Amino acid sequence: MVLRYDSPHLNIAEVACLYAGFLGLGTLKAIKQQRRGSETLSRTSRFGKEPLKIVSWWILGVALTYVIDIANLVIYALRTPNWWPHKSSVVCLVLSLLFWGIVLISCTDTSELPRYADSFFSAYRVNVLYAWLTEAVFESVFLALTPIPGDTFQGILMADHLARLLLCLFAFAIYVTYRRKRPSRDPMDYEERRMFESSNQLDPEFAQEQSSQSLPNAKKNGSKKPKINTSWIAYFKSFTILFPYLWPVKNFRLQFHVFVCVALLVVGRIANILAPRQLGVVTEKLSQNDNGVPWLEVFLFVFYRFLQGNMGLIGSLRSFLWIPVSQYAYRALSTKALQHVLNLSYDFHLNKRGGEVLAALTKGSSVNTFVEQLLFQIGPVLTDLGVAIIYFFIKFDVYFSLIVLVMTLCYCYVTVKITSWRTEARRRMVNSWRDSYGVQNDAIMNYETVKNFDADDFENHRFGDAVDAYLRQEKTVLSSLSFLNIIQGGIFTTSLCVACLLSAYKVSYGYNTVGDFVVLLTYMMQLQQPLNFFGTLYRSLQNSIIDAERLLEIFQEQPTVVEKCDATPLKVTEGRVVFSDVSFAYDPRKPVLSNINFVAEPGKAIALVGESGGGKSTIMRILLRFFDVNNGSITIDGQDVRDVTLSSLRSSIGVVPQDSILFNDTVMYNIKYAKPDASNEEVYEAAKAAQIHDRILEFPDGYNSRVGERGLKLSGGEKQRMAVARAILKNPTIILLDEATSALDTNTERHIQASLNRLAAGRTAIVIAHRLSTITNADLILCISNGKIVETGTHEDLLKHENGVYKKMWLQQANKDPSSKKFSVE
Structure with missing residues (x-):
């Protein structure tokens, strides 16, 4: 009599067709959707929300028939002496139950699929329909080969065959009928759904971005979200930008460490097999009662146990050898990340919150953690489980391998x-x-x-x-x-x-022997610890990936201002600065500068005045090439700033900002920051010229006194004079003074102004002034309003304009401070 469970070839063929077809069609469907651009689709949308319940119930019915088959088989085996079904039949029966359980979970799990990858076990219509048809075909074959049942056992088997056949055919027929009544694939057309999800789900801040104004380079700046990948391969491929800093390319000693660590990992897996096996050998020796003590067998077992685990010899040695590799990767990633951030353009720093950048820069260790967890924790756990399945199959039989597989x-x-x-x-x-x-x-x-x-x-x-x-x-x-x-x-x-x-x-x-039982028990207990930590490892791996993504976002940012391939160092001979028809806008919808034309002659001082937001600070930013102009050109001694290297450009210009920010270090360090190789005598001379030397000597530790976070231990006047000392020590040809005294009281302002006068003497100076009394003796004053130069001339010339913008500003400030006296850039 031919029964299903005595037909191993048919059973194997059925299981192979089910798994291969379901996985293959699911993979092809996922790849097709990725190419079409579909990224986030729920599992319910893949099969339709309304027929989902019917589909799930039919699949559950098929799975239950296999449960009945297993129960029937176990009961019959226990009641019938010397009878046992073919191993392949039992394995295929369990795998079939597992298969339909996976399909059921895929249909009922309505959570969103990952944005960057589709699951191979996704309930696409095509592979579920394929599973129904495949099951129906094989069940028809089994029914055709199975004779009329002669007892209850065979009757239940045939009834299950027939039930599965009818369930699959009815499910397929009901679905086809439903699709004919509703020709559209879903209540929302695929393309409409794709557009809807791409504009909302994939970018939940879309609405905010549409309603907010951003910088012109919003597509490139720091607020940009990284592009969402559409496959696991593409997702992990995006991390390859970090791999050069993880692998010690030029350090062969560290490369040798890596190879040794991997070799130790393999030896550790072998030890995990040998330890329980050796315990079985010891048990066999002890059970033979030959009055001999198995000294060697016990010693080998203890030795194998000593090799096992992270606390064992192999794990400890591997951890020790990995320390320099981990430190190398951490240093390489951290330093490269900081270098990359410092090389990014100014617009990135304007749009990125400082805390977010700092948080991302500290995630270099997360990339190391991710690699270590993947290589030394997740990998070994999965390897141990796979080895256990193979070892149980060789040492015992397929039933034990099946137990480990289902358990895993x-x-x-x-x-x-x-x-x-x-x-x-x-x-x-x-x-x-x-x-x-x-x-x-x-x-x-x-x-x-x-x-x-x-x-x-x-x-x-x-x-x-x-x-x-x-x-x-x-x-x-x-x-x-x-x-x-x-x-x-x-x-x-x-x-x-x-x-x-x-x-x-x-x-x-x-x-089997008693020793085999001991081997099995020991090996199973040995698998419990890594399985117990699997949840912790999974969550930790998720956190590491998320942290690594933040660092990856930083590396994916590209500067918007870059040097030309043929850029040459700036050669400053006189310091003549020329703005020719310069126009600029942070946002194309709102121009900031329009047709700016002026010439800063060598050794002369030009003052920029006007209302806040008029574009004065922007002129300094584009001169330093924090941004590139949209139209026109800026030249220094006839050289376009876009044609010279950024380093030579910025090293030729000295800046004294409105609010000087100092490093939390010593006074000497902060002044030397402008010229790290300067001697102490040069620092002292610069401080004297800035009229801050005597004040520094009054500090408890003199030039070795720490200034505190952002220089908070110093007064505003002291910080500004230290900024002036920096600029003097740098000795640039061109000086930019950005409202350097606006935040100071009148008394302090006069002392700082004297230092600024010494700094600007003989140099090309461009001054932004809020208090007009500080620039009365400037060689040229440019009055800027709404991004345009509306008035030019000296102080005396501009006061002659009865309704001029400059005169109105002068009178307003004179009325507020009628006792103010003229002290200015000379």
Whole structure:
């Protein structure tokens, strides 16, 4: 009599066709959608929302028939002496149940697919329909080959064959009927859905970007989101930009370390096989009762155990050898990231929050962590599981391999799903903790305000409410961890129980020895630890990838201002600066500068005055080539600034900003920053010229005194004079003074102005002035309004214009400070 379970070739052919067709068609469909540009589609949209429930119920029915088959087979085997089905038939039966379980999960899981990749096990219509038809064809063959049942066992088998055939045919027929009634693929056409999702789901800030004004180079600046990849290959390929800094290209010693670490990883996997195997040998020796002590066997077992694990000899040696490789990668990534950020154009820094950039720059260790977890944790765990499946197949039989395979798939799926849910809960918990910390910090930082309003009780209640919210979220996170542990333990314990019972059965009937049972038990217990850490590793790997993405975004940014291939160093002979028909706009919709024309003669001072936002600071920025002009040209001694190297351009220009920012270092370091190779005597002379030398000597540690964060230990006048000393030490031909005294009181301003006069003497000076009294003796004053030069001339000439913009500004300031006297750039 020919039964399904006595037809191994047909069983293997069916399982092979199901898996190969489902995976193959799913992969082709995913690739096709990627080429068409579809990126984020839910699984429900892949099969249609309305027929989804019917599809899921039919698939569940097919899966249940396999459950009935397994139960029927087990009961019959237990009741019938000396009968056991063919191994391949049992394996194919379990794999078929696993297959339809995967299909069912793919249909019922309505979560969004990853933006950058499609799952191979996605419930596309084509591969689900293929599975139905394939199952129906093979079930028809089985029914044709199966004779009339002679007992209950065979009757149940035939009934399941017939049930699966009818379920698959009816499901296919119902779906075809539904599609004929509704010709459109979905309530929303594919292209419409694609456009809708691409404009909303893929870029949730789309609406904000449309309503906000940005810089002209918004496509290139730091606020740009990285392009979302459409496949796992493309996604990981984007990280190849970081690989040159992970691999020690020119360091052969470190390359040797890497190869040794990989070799130790392989040896560790071998040790994981030898240790439980050797314990079985010891058990066999002890059970032989030959009055001999297996000294060598015990010693080998202890030695193999000493080699195992991260705490063993191999793991410790591998960790030791990996230290210099990890440090090399961290240094290379961190320094290159900082260098890349410093080389980015000014628009990047205008549009990127400083905290975000600093946070991204600190993620160099996350890339190392990602590589180490992938290479030394995730990789070994998956390798150990794969080796266990193969070893059990060779040492025992296919049933034990099947147990490990099913256990691994179920364990990993449950872990990934629950961990993803716990990640969201943990995010809420962290946010609640931040809220409670913020409330606490506000209360302490505003102590005086709290006391003034007698708000102690109010703040206590507010903090208590925030702590209660945090504790509720913490309870959810800890409870979910307990739930995850129970599920994981249940899966592993069930698998261990089945394996031990099967092994005990084989030992009892003489198919295996007691030593084999010990090997099986030891090996299974050995797999528990890496599986227990799989959830932690998965979450940690996710976090590392996210952190690495932030660093990757930085590396993907490209400067908008770049040197030409044939750029030459700037040769400054006189310092003559010429603006010719210069126009510029941060945003094309709003021009900032229009047709700016002026000449700054060598040794002369030009002052730029006008209302805030008129474009004065922009003139300095484009002169330093933080941005490129849209029209016109800027030349220095006849050389276009776009044709010279950026380093030579900026090293020839000295800048004294409105608010001088100092490094949290010594006074000597901050002044030397303009010329690191300067001698101490040169620093002293520059400080004397800036009238700050005597004040520095009064500091507790003189020139070795630290100035504090951003120079907060110094007064505004002291910081400005140190900025002037910097510029004097640099000794540039061209000087830019950007409202260098506007934030100071009148008395301090007069002292600083004297230092500025010394700095500008004999140099080409371009001065932005808020207080007009500081530029009365300038050689040329340009009055700028709305990005245009509306008036030019000397102070005396401009005051002669009765309704001139400059005269109105002068009179307004004179009325506010009638006692002010003229002191200016001379």
